[in-house]
Amino acid sequence: MRVYNSFIVALAITFTAITAIMAAYGVDKLDTYFALYTIALLVLTTLYVSFSPKARQALSLVSMVAFGGFTVVVAFKVIEILYGE
Amino acid sequence: MTRNPYLRLGLVLALSGAVSAPILYFVVASVALTALAISTIILGLVSAMLGNARPDISPEASQMMLRTGMENIAALLEELGLRTRAVYLPSSADSDRPRAIIPLSEDGPLPGTGQVVTGRLIARYGPNQEDMCLVVSSPGAVSLDSVAMVQESGPDQIESVLNQILVGIMDLADSVSVHVLADRITVEVAKPKLKYENIWFYRCLGSPLATIAATVVSQALNQPVRVGNEEETKRGARIEIEVLP
Numbered sequence: 001m002r003v004y005n006s007f008i009v010a011l012a013i014t015f016t017a018i019t020a021i022m023a024a025y026g027v028d029k030l031d032t033y034f035a036l037y038t039i040a041l042l043v044l045t046t047l048y049v050s051f052s053p054k055a056r057q058a059l060s061l062v063s064m065v066a067f068g069g070f071t072v073v074v075a076f077k078v079i080e081i082l083y084g085e
Numbered sequence: 086m087t088r089n090p091y092l093r094l095g096l097v098l099a100l101s102g103a104v105s106a107p108i109l110y111f112v113v114a115s116v117a118l119t120a121l122a123i124s125t126i127i128l129g130l131v132s133a134m135l136g137n138a139r140p141d142i143s144p145e146a147s148q149m150m151l152r153t154g155m156e157n158i159a160a161l162l163e164e165l166g167l168r169t170r171a172v173y174l175p176s177s178a179d180s181d182r183p184r185a186i187i188p189l190s191e192d193g194p195l196p197g198t199g200q201v202v203t204g205r206l207i208a209r210y211g212p213n214q215e216d217m218c219l220v221v222s223s224p225g226a227v228s229l230d231s232v233a234m235v236q237e238s239g240p241d242q243i244e245s246v247l248n249q250i251l252v253g254i255m256d257l258a259d260s261v262s263v264h265v266l267a268d269r270i271t272v273e274v275a276k277p278k279l280k281y282e283n284i285w286f287y288r289c290l291g292s293p294l295a296t297i298a299a300t301v302v303s304q305a306l307n308q309p310v311r312v313g314n315e316e317e318t319k320r321g322a323r324i325e326i327e328v329l330p
Contacts, residue, residue: 003256004139008131008135011128019117019124022120030116033116033120033124034123037124041127048253049248049253052249053231053232053233057138058137062130065130
């Protein structure tokens with residue numbers, strides 16, 4: 001299961017790097033972190049072309065949940081911009 | 086607790102993330118650490134989902150079945166004294182799977198493009214009465230069931246399909262690269278888990294990796310092929326496949 005291990009390690013490194021960079025820049029909004037995590041997950045899932053159809057189907061479920069959360073974050077941002085605080 | 090390590094890791098990560106996120110947000114008041122806890126939950130969900138996608142059959146059971154099948158075919162080949170190299174044919178409209186044929190005579194003609202063989206164990210493949218062959222299903226033919234491969238899709242698809250089968254589904258190698266040179270296709274397999282053995286089965290049909298490569302090439306080009314040569318390299322294994330006219 002080397003391809004699964006490599007995917008999990010790559011995802012963990014990416015998430016840690018995102019958190020470290022964002023923290024260094026002083027970003028203190030959880031929605032920004034979440035949006036970047038979702039994008040990283042979607043990009044890495046797309047890059048791992050050698051996943052079996054079963055694994056891809058399982059990962060697409062997680063991606064859909066993460067993308068749902070990302071859509072909610074974007075929707076809140078749009079409402080905030082349109083109507084102000 | 087489950088024996089599946091990915092599911093176990095997923096549960097531990099997701100639960101620890103879910104417990105620590107509110108503590109880090111409300112008590113420690115650190116957004117960065119809370120974000121890290123959220124990323125742990127995502128990582129846990131990914132690991133658990135990958136754990137569910139693992140095949141139900143254990144690697145030990147799969148290895149046992151592969152060895153049994155190989156030993157049975159090897160016994161048949163040895164009993165018949167066959168030394169000719171197998172020719173891999175693409176699946177035709179009336180046969181469900183691509184098959185490999187082993188001509189009974191070393192001097193017999195080679196099957197050409199569009200050659201159709203019956204699903205029987207012993208069949209005639211040439212115009213003459215003595216052009217008889219053994220028809221077998223190779224591990225490569227069965228492996229194609231789990232990928233969506235379009236027949237006659239050309240050489241471009243060979244590398245991606247082989248990576249999908251050998252790296253993604255079967256986890257038999259680290260990566261696969263393919264070089265096409267006219268009627269010869271070279272497949273480089275990095276860090277293969279199955280090594281070449283100088284046994285009758287491998288000399289006739291090729292190693293399991295070679296049979297998978299030959300079947301994929303035959304399907305992609307819609308032409309008969311055979312395993313030309315197999316050698317170990319520094320990176321892993323090099324398989325040469327001859328495309329027959």
